[in-house]
Amino acid sequence: MNATPPKINPPGWWLPGIILAATFLGVAVLVYFFNPATHAFYPECQFHRLTGLNCPGCGMTRAVYALLHGNLTAAWRDNALLLGGSFFLALRAGWFGWNKLRGRRNGEFFPAKHLWVLLVVALVFTVLRNLPAFAFLSP
Numbered sequence: 094m095n096a097t098p099p100k101i102n103p104p105g106w107w108l109p110g111i112i113l114a115a116t117f118l119g120v121a122v123l124v125y126f127f128n129p130a131t132h133a134f135y136p137e138c139q140f141h142r143l144t145g146l147n148c149p150g151c152g153m154t155r156a157v158y159a160l161l162h163g164n165l166t167a168a169w170r171d172n173a174l175l176l177g178g179s180f181f182l183a184l185r186a187g188w189f190g191w192n193k194l195r196g197r198r199n200g201e202f203f204p205a206k207h208l209w210v211l212l213v214v215a216l217v218f219t220v221l222r223n224l225p226a227f228a229f230l231s232p
């Protein structure tokens with residue numbers, strides 16, 4: 094009789110990854126079929142409501158809608174940060190895929206130190222889009 098307990102594998106990255114992917118897909122389907130410009134059930138930006146200023150996320154839902162419908166001009170107009178971020182994310186994913194095809198090792202997809210870069214870019218974007226000279230960055 095074998096007294097060794099059965100080996101239980103810890104849940105790896107796949108479960109949170111699947112939940113995250115399903116959430117993104119669900120939101121994308123919702124935004125694709127219900128235009129944020131014509132449906133009022135989307136949450137209002139509380140920062141904008143309280144201050145009258147645009148946060149880095151203002152216009153993002155409309156930008157996602159435009160992006161999902163292939164309208165890059167409208168996506169840029171609604172939230173340039175989303176369009177630029179999507180571009181760099183696609184480049185990074187392409188680089189990872191290319192390395193995988195060539196059998197090379199990939200590092201972290203999004204290293205923690207890059208969060209600081211993202212934070213600085215978001216702060217600069219927020220300041221600029223609230224200045225009259227950069228009104229084209231406002232949704």
Ligand SMILES: [Zn+2]
Binds near residue numbers: 138147149151152
């Ligand atoms: Zn906002």
